[in-house]
Amino acid sequence: MQYLERITIDPAICHGKPCVRGMRWPVEVVIDMLGSGMSINEILADHSELEREDIFACLNYAKLLVSGRLINEAA
Template identity: 80%
Template structure:
């Protein structure tokens, strides 16, 4: 659950989409990069503002959404 603290939801950032650490990095973009075949290392090399834990947090967030488990919004 500690990874989910990295996911923030703020109506003033990216139209309220779940993002990484209040940055303009929506979780859906991270998942899309992974889905396109990029590795975690490739993403981090291309986007040094991101951290490995941000990628893992995005995956955990997506997993919880598809599992139907309740997600408490991390502030």
């Protein structure tokens, strides 16, 4: 699925939570920033290590989880 390769899971990073590109940016934190009202541009301005595609990847990952589909089914 589009952007999904940007989400990584590594037991040594953030206790194995899904993260952006192996960095210490859990998907849940990015979703929380969006949910708090931050725009994509505000997030990118505040956190230069993130890319627009990372945010879309987080949204896509969250959509797959709430849809009940397994992540490996999306490929």
